[in-house]
Amino acid sequence: MEDTEVSLQELGAQTAAVSSCCVFCKVPFKDMVLRVGRRYEVKVLHCLHSACGRCLEEILTTGQEVLCPVCDHRIKEQDYHKYLCNFAENQTLDYRAAGFASTPLITCDECVDACPAVQYCARCVRRLCAECAEHHRRSRASASHVLTELTAMAELAEAQAKEVTAPEDSQRATSARSSPSSLSLHRLPLCAIHRRELEFFCEDCSMMCCRECIRESHETHVYKLPSGSLVERQRQGLSENAQQLQGLFSSLQERRKTLSENLHGCEAELAKALQNIRHLEVQVKEALQQRRIEMLDEVKAFRDQQRESHEARRASLASQLLTRWRAIDFLEKVLARGTNCEVLLLTGYISAQRLLGQDVLASKVAELALCAALRPKQLPVKWSGDVAAAAHEISQMAAVRTQGRHTIEASPLQVGEPQTEEVSEPTEAAEAFESHERQIVSLQDAVPAPPAPQPICLSQALGPRKAATVTATEPRQKLVRRPKSDQEIRESGLGELRAVLGLEGDALGCFRSPCGMAVDSSRLYVADTLNHRIQIFDKFTLEALGVLRLPSSGDGPSSLSDPSGMCCVEVKGMTILVVVEYTLDRVLRIELGQSPLAAAVRELAPGTFYGPFGAGISQGRVVIADSCNHRCLVLTLNGQVLFEFGTRGQGRGQFDYPECLAAFADGHVAVSDKDNHRIQVFDANGSFQHLIPRDWAPESEGHLGSGRLRAGALRGPMGMCVDARDRLFVCDCGSDRVQIFSRQGDFLWSSCSATCIFRSPTAMAADEQSLYVASDHCVQIF
Numbered sequence: 001m002e003d004t005e006v007s008l009q010e011l012g013a014q015t016a017a018v019s020s021c022c023v024f025c026k027v028p029f030k031d032m033v034l035r036v037g038r039r040y041e042v043k044v045l046h047c048l049h050s051a052c053g054r055c056l057e058e059i060l061t062t063g064q065e066v067l068c069p070v071c072d073h074r075i076k077e078q079d080y081h082k083y084l085c086n087f088a089e090n091q092t093l094d095y096r097a098a099g100f101a102s103t104p105l106i107t108c109d110e111c112v113d114a115c116p117a118v119q120y121c122a123r124c125v126r127r128l129c130a131e132c133a134e135h136h137r138r139s140r141a142s143a144s145h146v147l148t149e150l151t152a153m154a155e156l157a158e159a160q161a162k163e164v165t166a167p168e169d170s171q172r173a174t175s176a177r178s179s180p181s182s183l184s185l186h187r188l189p190l191c192a193i194h195r196r197e198l199e200f201f202c203e204d205c206s207m208m209c210c211r212e213c214i215r216e217s218h219e220t221h222v223y224k225l226p227s228g229s230l231v232e233r234q235r236q237g238l239s240e241n242a243q244q245l246q247g248l249f250s251s252l253q254e255r256r257k258t259l260s261e262n263l264h265g266c267e268a269e270l271a272k273a274l275q276n277i278r279h280l281e282v283q284v285k286e287a288l289q290q291r292r293i294e295m296l297d298e299v300k301a302f303r304d305q306q307r308e309s310h311e312a313r314r315a316s317l318a319s320q321l322l323t324r325w326r327a328i329d330f331l332e333k334v335l336a337r338g339t340n341c342e343v344l345l346l347t348g349y350i351s352a353q354r355l356l357g358q359d360v361l362a363s364k365v366a367e368l369a370l371c372a373a374l375r376p377k378q379l380p381v382k383w384s385g386d387v388a389a390a391a392h393e394i395s396q397m398a399a400v401r402t403q404g405r406h407t408i409e410a411s412p413l414q415v416g417e418p419q420t421e422e423v424s425e426p427t428e429a430a431e432a433f434e435s436h437e438r439q440i441v442s443l444q445d446a447v448p449a450p451p452a453p454q455p456i457c458l459s460q461a462l463g464p465r466k467a468a469t470v471t472a473t474e475p476r477q478k479l480v481r482r483p484k485s486d487q488e489i490r491e492s493g494l495g496e497l498r499a500v501l502g503l504e505g506d507a508l509g510c511f512r513s514p515c516g517m518a519v520d521s522s523r524l525y526v527a528d529t530l531n532h533r534i535q536i537f538d539k540f541t542l543e544a545l546g547v548l549r550l551p552s553s554g555d556g557p558s559s560l561s562d563p564s565g566m567c568c569v570e571v572k573g574m575t576i577l578v579v580v581e582y583t584l585d586r587v588l589r590i591e592l593g594q595s596p597l598a599a600a601v602r603e604l605a606p607g608t609f610y611g612p613f614g615a616g617i618s619q620g621r622v623v624i625a626d627s628c629n630h631r632c633l634v635l636t637l638n639g640q641v642l643f644e645f646g647t648r649g650q651g652r653g654q655f656d657y658p659e660c661l662a663a664f665a666d667g668h669v670a671v672s673d674k675d676n677h678r679i680q681v682f683d684a685n686g687s688f689q690h691l692i693p694r695d696w697a698p699e700s701e702g703h704l705g706s707g708r709l710r711a712g713a714l715r716g717p718m719g720m721c722v723d724a725r726d727r728l729f730v731c732d733c734g735s736d737r738v739q740i741f742s743r744q745g746d747f748l749w750s751s752c753s754a755t756c757i758f759r760s761p762t763a764m765a766a767d768e769q770s771l772y773v774a775s776d777h778c779v780q781i782f
Helices: 008-014 053-063 087-098 129-138 152-164 167-178 213-217 228-337 340-353 356-373 389-398 426-446 458-462 487-494
Strands: 043-046 050-052 119-121 127-130 148-151 200-202 208-211 499-501 516-518 521-530 533-538 544-547 563-571 572-579 584-592 600-604 612-618 622-628 631-635 641-645 656-664 671-672 678-682 689-692 717-722 727-731 737-741 747-750 761-764 771-775 778-779
Touching: 043 053, 043 087, 053 213, 087 152, 119 129, 119 152, 127 129, 129 148, 148 152, 200 213, 208 213, 228 340, 228 499, 516 572, 516 612, 516 717, 516 761, 516 771, 521 563, 521 572, 533 563, 563 656, 572 612, 584 612, 584 771, 622 656, 622 671, 631 656, 671 717, 678 717, 727 761, 727 771
Parallel strands: 516 563, 563 612, 612 656, 656 717, 717 761
Antiparallel strands: 043 050, 119 127, 119 148, 200 208, 499 778, 516 521, 521 533, 533 544, 563 572, 572 584, 584 600, 612 622, 622 631, 631 641, 656 671, 671 678, 678 689, 717 727, 727 737, 737 747, 761 771, 771 778
């Protein structure tokens, strides 16, 4: 990039082509089609580029902003007359118009008939027709004025232009253009507002005014007639401004030169850095190739070592096989032909030599443990070397039934290294293992694997072969459970686990990280977050009704992306579902009928949320947990924002990423303050009421520790719901448990003290029949 010095004269020469033609139509002003009226005049835009009056007027009639095509400057002024005239170009146009003697284009400035002008008065700055010129000579006020023929002025101007445009007379041309001429042809300046002659200069506003302007806006100002001293003073001021602009031009030129030098330096540094990067790339490739060779050598050495080890183990096993074969042959012969004494002697010898050693029994236990691991939802079995204890534990697993209410949890079996203690009565243990293996096979046959996952009750999953799978033709009985008392809650907690809905996957009826649920009078809605969908189930039969589909036509969204929180309300036989989408920062109102296809979709309060997560319905109003804004917003069902509450912090009424919501019967709202490890309760107006747990404190023991929390403490609470007696059920996600609190925030029950097992529970919902908990890619129904 070459650096060049630029002067004012050079810049003037470079911009001559732009300034001598219209920026819109690109027609040179000297070649314009001359028109009578204001269209044949030249106007100056606010960016100091010039345009012909015709183009400017056409743009202004459309009512749009004026956009300069050269510099992209936007001008909002819509009044044509408030744009300044280009006096020099207008003078050139007037000279050309004066030269058309056969077709006069300049009209008289005095008479109303707009007769062709033939003479010009320099003192009055008026172009006059023949009749008005006669009156002008006869008038006492203008009798001494000198009138000049327009055609003579045009001829003289053309002759002067030919003389000063020669290359050797460029300096003389510049001085001729800059000095005033007695034969200059000017137009009568008119007020842009009243279209009257400008007669006064307001010194307070520094602008020319007509009589109407003085009377309306400048009556109390200091205004004067444009006398010689006033004009000279303003000329001096404009000259000073020109000098300041020249100084600013020089300063900008120096800055441009400095920037050019810096740019050259940066380019040199970048070239050097690029060369270093390429050199480093070569070195890295060489190092990687060297490391590849070393790793291949290490792998080959490890392979040879493992091969030798396996060969040694295979030889040892072959030796053991020969030893067992010889023992079997010897035993068969003694048992077939030996005496009683020989049989008893052989029994003691076999026990002493440990031909049926613990290594054989340990491999049998490992085989049975692997079979049990293939059967999901079983209690874990830990092998510690005690064959009899492991056989008893595995046998107990086969006898588990729903009546026992054991915790059901999928866990891999852990088989450790056998210990050195001897095993008593190996024959009985082996028989127990053979019996339990038959039980495992029977259990695997009892529950077939369907092509598509279906909701399975626990009693059917663990029961004998005659138990059938739940289908859509076997609806659950519609039960209205009596609300439990607080004492019953403390004793039984969530109650009996009646069904488990779904597995991990993307098929219909399967889930990946469900983060929201809602339930109406007949259906259960589950936000299948990582599968980017909402699944609908019949809450009585647990049959999958399908995936919620949004209408493809219309202005609203046509698909979902990571739905999280949900809530619903039934209005006139129609379900209104409010869905929060965390990644898209939006909240949708979805209207549903009987079909999974939504009847209507609209976005509530677009552009208001940042990382919203949870939603709830309180007294017919929608409450949204705007998580990343650390606040909650209350809206109408139509999306009008009523008010908000909460800021970021640890104080009362402050949040640190609020996640989920639950509404009480009196309109109070519980908000899970996730990263503050607590729940806050607010009234219907957003005023803080109390904390859950009631003894919460930022540094209190059990809240922020890494170990097991005490019952009643919270770590990262998420989904919540409220039962018929305003008890609050909380998904304590960070502690893998569900806890229950009273309306006043008193602790009632925790799943850590029961047989219920949850893994990162995220969402809850409740109705008069059931309680639904989303945990570990499934929905548990109590």
